[in-house]
Amino acid sequence: MLPEIENLLHLQEADKEIRRLQDEVAELPKRVAAIERKLAGTQAQLDKAQAAVKADEATRRKYDTTIADLRGKISKYRDQSLDVKTNDQYKALLHEIQFAEKEITATEDKILELMLNADARDKEVKAAQAELKAEAAEIEKEKNDARRRTAEDEKQLTEWRAKRDQMRAGVGEDLLRHYERVSKFRGSGIAEVLDHKCMGCQVMLRPQTYNDVRTGQQTVVCDSCQRVLYFNPAHEMQALEPEHKRARRHHPKIDAPQAWYYRQEYGDAGEVFLCLANASGQASRRVFDMHTGRLVGDILSREGDYRQAFPEDITGAVRLNGNWSEKDMENWGAEMPMTALDSLHVDLEAAQYEMKSRPASKPETPAPVPTEQAAS
Numbered sequence: 001m002l003p004e005i006e007n008l009l010h011l012q013e014a015d016k017e018i019r020r021l022q023d024e025v026a027e028l029p030k031r032v033a034a035i036e037r038k039l040a041g042t043q044a045q046l047d048k049a050q051a052a053v054k055a056d057e058a059t060r061r062k063y064d065t066t067i068a069d070l071r072g073k074i075s076k077y078r079d080q081s082l083d084v085k086t087n088d089q090y091k092a093l094l095h096e097i098q099f100a101e102k103e104i105t106a107t108e109d110k111i112l113e114l115m116l117n118a119d120a121r122d123k124e125v126k127a128a129q130a131e132l133k134a135e136a137a138e139i140e141k142e143k144n145d146a147r148r149r150t151a152e153d154e155k156q157l158t159e160w161r162a163k164r165d166q167m168r169a170g171v172g173e174d175l176l177r178h179y180e181r182v183s184k185f186r187g188s189g190i191a192e193v194l195d196h197k198c199m200g201c202q203v204m205l206r207p208q209t210y211n212d213v214r215t216g217q218q219t220v221v222c223d224s225c226q227r228v229l230y231f232n233p234a235h236e237m238q239a240l241e242p243e244h245k246r247a248r249r250h251h252p253k254i255d256a257p258q259a260w261y262y263r264q265e266y267g268d269a270g271e272v273f274l275c276l277a278n279a280s281g282q283a284s285r286r287v288f289d290m291h292t293g294r295l296v297g298d299i300l301s302r303e304g305d306y307r308q309a310f311p312e313d314i315t316g317a318v319r320l321n322g323n324w325s326e327k328d329m330e331n332w333g334a335e336m337p338m339t340a341l342d343s344l345h346v347d348l349e350a351a352q353y354e355m356k357s358r359p360a361s362k363p364e365t366p367a368p369v370p371t372e373q374a375a376s
């Protein structure tokens with residue numbers, strides 16, 4: 001391998017790591033902000049519950065005053081009834097007394113209702129207080145984690161940037177420019193050649209190109225995807241090992257209600273993992289950046305089965321093993337966890353190995369890399 005190509009390979013590793021670290025650093029404050037929003041929501045709930053308790057207490061005091069007033073009136077009417085002259089006057093007073101007594105009973109009922117309500121209100125306040133306490137503890141922990149992770153990431157970033165600069169210095173100007181242009185467009189600028197194929201785009205190389213890469217005496221780029229090509233004899237040996245020596249890949253079920261796919265090109269998003277799922281007559285589609293695991297765009301829903309709803313996404317895509325519950329994926333939020341991302345990567349590698357060892361299937365035809373002017 002030319003030393004320049006080897007430097008490029010290390011450069012790509014550094015670029016990937018820098019991108020991952022930068023993404024992680026950018027993501028941390030967002031996570032803290034999300035918990036802070038949740039905390040504010042719980043605080044609002046608590047405020048509301050406490051305000052309701054206060055309002056109930058005020059109403060209770062108002063009812064107490066009403067009853068005291070009514071009792072005062074009754075005793076006043078009783079005093080007056082001792083001095084009445086006519087039967088009609090007496091009847092009228094008696095009527096007033098009965099009316100006031102009814103009012104007292106009605107108000108007492110309302111007080112009872114308030115007292116019954118008070119228990120429920122109390123529970124609401126206590127629950128909100130407990131939740132607030134738990135969330136406050138969680139946010140402290142998250143903030144500390146974020147601070148620690150950011151400091152670690154920044155340290156690593158400095159190291160990787162130094163490595164990158166060193167590698168860049170070891171690559172010729174023209175090659176470096178080519179690498180960066182393709183890298184920007186495709187997410188990677190250098191690809192391995194295995195079993196006569198470019199591992200970047202899975203296209204078979206012409207025999208002459210293959211030989212040129214294999215001899216390692218000159219810089220060769222893939223005719224299809226423009227990535228700089230390199231050859232690693234150790235990998236080639238491994239790839240040519242009989243299949244039974246490698247663990248057999250588990251095959252995803254054709255009729256599974258959830259299906260994962262890998263696509264090499266997906267609009268501006270580059271390489272992505274797609275998750276298509278059927279649930280209650282609806283098909284949904286999630287798109288994840290295959291390097292960061294971040295959700296790209298919104299979750300799309302369409303009528304019917306995903307095979308009918310999203311045929312354009314499935315055609316030419318690599319079907320992968322993966323199954324997570326809808327609830328799990330909702331909990332992921334905007335980014336799938338590393339464990340999920342890793343398992344998809346491992347399965348993709350296995351699937352690509354499988355495709356390689358099968359007789360040549362239909363290769364993709366990638367779009368040409370735009371010219372330097374158009375790309376920048």
Ligand SMILES: [Zn+2]
Binds near residue numbers: 225226227
């Ligand atoms: Zn290629």
